[in-house]
Amino acid sequence: MTLPIGFKELNALLPGQVKANEPMARHTTWRIGGPADIFVEPAGVKELARLVTWVHGRDLPLYFIGNGSNLLVKDGGIRGIVVKIGRAFGKVQVQETTLIAGAGAMLGVLAAAAQKSGVGGLEFATGIPGTVGGAVVMNAGANGSSMADLVQEVMVMDLSGELERRNAGELGFGYRTSNLLGSSLVVLEVTCRGVARDPDQIRADMEQYLARRRASQPLSYPSAGSVFKNPPGKTAGWLIEQAGCKGMRQGDAQVSLVHANFIVNLGRATARDVQLLIHRVQQLVYERFGITLTLEVQVLGED
Ligand SMILES: Cc1cc2nc3c(=O)[nH]c(=O)nc-3n(C[C@H](O)[C@H](O)[C@H](O)COP(=O)(O)OP(=O)(O)OC[C@H]3O[C@@H](n4cnc5c(N)ncnc54)[C@H](O)[C@@H]3O)c2cc1C
Known part of the structure; x- marks a missing residue:
């Protein structure tokens, strides 16, 4: 080759x-x-x-x-x-209620370090399987909170290799988005401000969130979490279920029987399978509700 x-x-x-x-x-x-x-x-x-x-x-x-x-x-x-941006960028530090993490650190590792040190704020992130960098770019969130609630500043590198600090106000955070998404900047480090909280209470909340995820998400199959964004006032999962798409299958890609906003890979699913399924779900939800579901997952590459 x-x-x-x-x-x-x-x-x-x-x-x-x-x-x-x-x-x-x-x-x-x-x-x-x-x-x-x-x-x-x-x-x-x-x-x-x-x-x-x-x-x-x-x-x-x-x-x-x-x-x-x-x-x-x-x-x-x-x-x-x-x-x-992986392990080499995975350092995590806790200084009083400030959390400083390399962009390659797993969000769960940062949340665990915060819990141990009695810093609250990241409980919501338990079970989100992304890096801190990806979480900031996507403004990952759950349980009514998101990264935007905590992030103070990020260190980014531009295409000339220059490092620059940007504060939260400059990041254009919105629902599952920021202005870093699709930009040419790479996130290297994230500084978050938490709040002092009893570690046992933090742990109890984290365990509860995790239990809820285990009960409501198809975690035994590969997926990318929620495929679509929730439109205003509705959840995508509910719309998809009501449109009769739950369990719908294309090749080895299936609209999860557990959570309709997840598409799971039953084994040998291709991107084409997933794309066709996405298209059918969008069509059926549109026919039933007149709502066009937009993607939360980021699509890269060519057919
Ligand atoms: C089982 C499961 C459950 C999930 N639950 C949730 C949830 O509750 N809430 C939620 O918000 N998401 C959830 N997700 C989705 C996903 O985990 C988050 O969006 C996560 O923040 C993505 O992080 P990542 O490191 O995997 O990023 P990637 O998927 O690798 O990348 C996502 C985007 O960020 C960009 N990016 C990543 N890292 C950097 C960097 N260092 N610098 C610049 N750009 C970068 C990429 O270019 C891409 O556009 C879930 C996913 C799964 C599989």
Whole structure:
């Protein structure tokens, strides 16, 4: 197989951190996705800066991902470079009620550290399987709270490798969105302000949220969580169920029998299966309610 354009140079620049034709199914919680031409997991900030400055000025698309828990990567894969912000960016610190986390830290790890130190605020995040970076970009939320309630500032890197701090007011937070989504900035570090709270009470809330998730979400199959955003005043899950879509199947993709806003991968689902199912759900909900469901999951790649 021929090596993708730029692979050799990048491999020399970042030894051991670059892969060619990497199946994205390995990097998404849906376990779906064709190959990325080039996949990089930088070993640190210096290496990331080297990478982005190398890409800058070359005509190569660049995508940043975290844990791939909100991503649908199409079967044809991704032309360009995918950069995973992972373990090398996973440091978590608690200073009084301030939480400072690398963007690659798992949200659950940060929530557990906060609990141990008696810092409340992140209880809602229990069970969200994303990185802190992905959670900020998506303004992840549950149980009536979201990242926007806690985030004070983020450190980002631009395509010239320059670091910049942005405060919460500059991030354009909205329902499952921020202005970082689709921008060329990569999030490296997030500072959150929590509140002092009894660790036992924090733990009790976290356990309750987790129990609720286990009872209401299909956690034994690969998925990307909620596929659609909730339209104003309604939940997407209710609309989908009322439109008769629960259990509907395309190949190995199925509208979950447990939670209708989840599409689960029963084994060998393709992105095409998921896309067809998404389309049918949208059609049926529109026919029944006149509402167009919009996607919460981010779609990358080509057919
Ligand atoms: C079982 C399950 C339950 C879920 N429950 C919830 C829930 O309750 N609430 C909720 O909000 N979500 C939920 N999700 C969805 C998902 O976990 C969140 O959206 C999460 O915040 C995504 O983080 P990630 O690291 O996986 O990001 P990814 O999926 O890797 O990326 C998501 C987006 O963020 C961008 N991005 C990621 N990291 C960076 C970075 N460092 N710099 C710049 N851009 C970046 C990507 O380009 C992409 O556009 C659930 C998912 C699953 C599978």
